[in-house]
Amino acid sequence: MEAILPGAPWLIAHRSMLGINKPYKISLNGQDYVLWQNQQGEVFALDNICPHMQAPLSDGWICSDRGTIACPFHALEFDGQGRLHNADKVGSQPLLNSLELVIQDDCIWTYGGYSPKIPVPDLIAKVSSGMSFLGVAGEKSIHGTFLDSISINYDYNHQSGTHRDLFGIKANRIPVFEHDGYYAKVVQELEREDSTWNDILRNPVILTAPKTYTGTLEYAFPALTTFRTDFSLGEILQVHALYPETATQTKTFVLVYTQPKHPILQPLMGRFVLNAVATVIEQDTRAIETSYSRQPAKIRLPNEEIMFYAQKLYREWLNVL
Incomplete structure (x- = not known):
């Protein structure tokens, strides 16, 4: 779809909505993303589709010891940069696109991949x-x-x-x-x-x-x-x-x-x-x-x-x- 108001900052969640180590799905301008927050308070966001057989990652789980998200079909794990974790090896290139986030006062903002047209409001x-x-x-x-x-x-x-x-x-x-x-x-x-x-x-x-x-x-x-x-x-x-x-x-x-x-x-x-x-x-x-x-x-x-x-x-x- 054609993006609505491209370049606008969107408030997509508050930290309290994510919980800890729980996948949270959002849709923005026709694209699905999965967000999660680890125990250290870091928040990550990726495309919600597994690059293997297109399962929704938001139906998977968070591996708390590694901070990765696991696919619900085959338990493939991806880190916050979209890299595949396989045994003790980490892929050199991302297989998933990450969504850039701006976090202010527990509020999670994004421009949805577009260049900012106006700043995140205070x-x-x-x-x-x-x-x-x-x-x-x-x-x-x-x-x-x-x-x-x-x-x-x-x-x-x-x-x-x-x-x-x-x-x-x-x-x-x-x-x-x-x-x-x-x-x-x-x-x-x-x-x-x-x-x-x-x-x-x-x-x-x-x-x-x-x-x-x-x-x-x-x-x-x-x-x-x-x-x-x-x-x-x-x-x-x-x-x-x-x-x-x-x-x-x-x-x-x-x-x-x-x-x-x-x-x-x-x-x-x-x-x-x-x-x-x-x-x-x-x-x-x-x-x-x-x-x-x-x-x-x-x-x-x-x-x-x-x-x-x-x-x-x-x-x-x-x-x-």
Whole structure:
């Protein structure tokens, strides 16, 4: 397939998603790769196809004493450079292509084999300073184009419909929208309906949400959307990552950080917040996957210039020098 946004940095995983000595498969722009992390914290990535009889290496295992990945068909072993290990001998030439990785603050990035067009953003380190990493939620492959998937993260009207059952938003104000190149910042003021007992039973974390609250969203196009807000239990930060698996399939996951007002509240925040984030992703996924093919809109809603800004960046990408 023709690569989507070639030269973009993609956040493909967090260290916590790999585990130790466990193969982890990703697809990026139509190519499958296998990632793994050894006990020393080194991370490797290779083409996921064994050069012998084309078995998926991600179905194999990691030989912890040698740090190699073993093919599930014939137990052939390959190191992080793609070289064959046979008994005590190491092949002189790689038989598999390795994927170049950039690791920053436990986040694993790649350009997918293309020359960098823009640097890996430092947004996560900036917005998560002083906060504790809670975990990953909402890891999912969405049947939808990357443009459709990214547009929903810049759509400031879908909360009233897509997430109505979860948050009950009745008013949505955008007092701030700033952008500079591939960076953007939005301040969003949300007002919720009164919660019913059914709302509380379905989503107990709603008890911690004020009737009116402010969220700050920052973007590093095309990979990241961050959302930070202050609830009664403490501050919550969500880092939404997106990357194109294929022309019609998009991968998403959310890194969640917290700063509880008291340490004893951390377990309570963790359980409810991760569940709520996963529900948001499920609702967004359904909205994308059930929509008909895009047609020119005959209705214009407030604040859509934010979404149009992202779509413009997407269309102009190939023209960037």
